[in-house]
Each structure stands twice: as structure tokens, then as C-alpha cells.
Amino acid sequence: MPDAPVLSSERDGDVVLLTLRRPERRNALNTELCRAIHAAVDEAVEAGARVLVVTGEGTAFCSGADLGGVYGDEFLDALYGMLHHLAKVPVPIVAAVNGPAIGAGTQLAMACDLRVADESAVFAVPTGRNGMAVDAWTIRTLAQLAGSGPARRLMLAAESLDRDAALGHGLADRSGTLDVAIDWARDIATLAPLSLAHNKLVLNGSAADDDAIAASFTAVWASEDVREGAAARAEKRRPTFTGR
Template sequence: MLGTTRDGSVSLIELRRPERRNALDLAQCRDLHEAAAAEVEAGARVIVITGEGTSFCSGADLTGVYGDEFLHALYGMLHSFTRLPVPLIAAVNGPAIGAGTQLALACDLRVADATAKFAVPTARNGMAVDAWTMRALAAVAGGGMARRLMLAAETIDREEALRCGLADRAGDLDAALAWAQEIATLAPLTLAHNKLVLNRLVATDQDPDIEASFAACWASDDVREAALARTEKRTPVFRGR
């Protein structure tokens, strides 16, 4: 149900349930969780997630989403993506509905093709999403758009998504992969620190994790490599240490 390929430091994870428009079931949530962690362990510096066929992800598979086991797997997967120390890019090809929009939100950046659509229509089916989803949506797309999606159950297309910030770039999978290759050349420790700070939706004055990642950047070989590269007039080669 998933396909995984690697090209250097970039890994591509593809949802492969086109007959269900890549709807998420229990097994797929667990597989996504495990696959993304495995790619980071294998050395991926950026992960791209997309869907096979004409849909990114049509939401939760409504044939069996009502149990606590599914909800635990879904939110465990989504929240784990926000904690991974590498950037994730959603290559949104077609509809990202409900859990599909949540999956795109759990990624750090979103590249949307011409057919991309976003919606969280819980008000149409009596379901609910967690507070993280709504806070993340408001942080990324703004409070007004979050209210339109959550309270009016609207669907927005790529152009609106680009205007409000829910989509970062227009483009297809190739464009997302090319962007991932560019990002993969940046300093890994810095990216991990920046992601950690950006994903802390509730800020505190003192956060030991953030303080530690900040210090690690300044103490790293990579910061010295960047200084040396400047003097040698070349592109730095970052090793994440």
C-alpha cells in the first residue's frame, strides 16, 4: 500500500491505494509512520509524500474509521511527522480531503498541482479532528481560512491555497522532488532546529529541547564548514554534525 524510493538524500513515499483514492486505513497509517521513520534512519534529509493516481488522499477510509485504534494510529502518524528532524514535503496531486488535508498539514511544505483541493468536512459527517489540526491550520493558512474550512466546511482550490499559505508552491511531483533536492543541501542541524521551533504551536520562554538544538547548531562542524566554504568561495558540504 506504500511505495518508497530514494534518490540520494531525498526519499519519496507514495500512497498506493488508487482504487480507494488513497484513503487512509489503519494499516496505511501505521505503515506511513514506520516508513517515514525508517527513511530518516537510513539517512534521508528530506521526505516527499504523494499519492498514486489522481488523488493525494481522499481522507479516512469510511469503511472502518470509527474505532479508537484507528484514531490512535492516525494521530500517532500525523504527530510523529511533526517531530521528525527532517523537512517533509507534501506533493498534493488532486484532492486532499479530511485526513488528506491533515496529512498535508503534518508535512512542513506543500507543493500543489493544478487539481489540488483541500477540505476538512467534519461538520458534514458529524466527526471531529483534534485541536492540533485546527491550530496548525490557523498557523499555516490564517484564522479566517481555518474558520472557513472548519465552520463552513468549504473546499478550496490550489489558487486559494496558494494565496492563504496552505500551499507553498504550484507544481507537480517533479517540482516537489526538485525542491527537496535543493533543501537536502542545506544544514541538517539547522533545519531540525528550525522545524522544532516552528512546530511548537504553544511557545514557552524556556524550552530545553529548543535550547539544546540551538546550541548544537552553533557547536557543529557544519557551522565551521560554512565559514571555511565562504573563505574558499565554494558551496558548503553539510554533514549534519
């Protein structure tokens, strides 16, 4: 029999739900799953999805890197290639954190743009307990999202943040289940795609992206959507954006 897929992709209108399907390993990331996420994100964006939602099957969002796997350049390239790619794709990604997000699980949640956490969500990056390391992007992004104090406690004391602490510090944006995350994604999908892509580029970009940011700014103001927004205001109706 063929192996069961490690990731599923389901489309609901303009929203695509990606579900990690390794519940027997608490959705731990291995090379295969990292590559599957990378490819599925590209396929969804190319097919016109406006928002992606990422969640885990079972009781864990993602328990981290698969400790039964082999740690080497191939895995690290797949992991960080996927994480950094999620931060660059031009559509918003919502993480529905349905349980523990440990190590690479917290990294995956942070690579998404918004995080909805249910009551069982826990965030941690316990490299001090396992003798490993994460890249500078992970630590700096954690500090930007949760603040320097919580980031220091997670990285230097191997502490964790539960759902309420994550909400209080800004690592999680909303409390709720997968249904809450999907409803939020549907609302976001009605917004202007070019504007969201520009905003994400600025939020996640660096000085190296200045030319792309300038071009994106110009494209938004030259778009049909900016004219649709003005017409909708004048006509007192909800705008219908096409991403053009």
C-alpha cells in the same frame, strides 16, 4: 497472492519518496496505511534521508479517512500518532499534493512541512458534513497556515480551498507537480541538516520543548557544519554539510 503494499518508499540520493498506494480508495487512510507511513518515515530518517516527499498514487493525494473502515480508538491512535510524529521528525517533509486532499488528506498535508500543489489540488476538512471531529492541533495548525478567516470557512461552513486559494492563503507553498516537489526536496537536502532540524523543532514546538530547543541551538553552534559554512564563505564555494 499477498496483498499489494499500501505504501512504497523510493530513495533518490538524500531524498526519499513515499507514495500512498490505495488508488482504488483514492488513497484513503486506514489503520494499516497510517502505521505504514509512520514506520516508513522512521526507516528513512534512520537510513540518513535528509528530506522526505509524500504523494499519492493516481489522481488523489488522499481522500480522507477510509469511510469503509471502522472508526475507533485503534484507527484514531494510528492516525494522530502518525500525524503528530511527522511534525516531530528532524527532517523536512514535502507534500506533493497531486489532487484532492480531503479531511485526513488535508491533515496529512499539514503534518508535512511544505506543500507543493498541482492544479487539481483541493483542501477541505468537512467534519460538519460527516458529523466527525478533528483534534485541536489540526484546527490550530490550519489557522496558522491559512489564516483565521479561511480556517473558519473550512471548519464552520465546510468550504474548500482550490490550488490557487491555497497558494494565496499560505496553505500551499508552491504550485507544481511531483517533479517540482522532488526538485525542491533535492535543493533542501543540500542545506545544513542540524540547522533545519532546529528550525523545524522551533516552528512545530511548544513551551514543553524549550529544553530541547536550547540544546539544539547549542548543538548547531558547536557543529562541524557551522565551521564548514564559515570556510565555504571564505573560500567562495558551496558548503558541503554532513549533519555533524
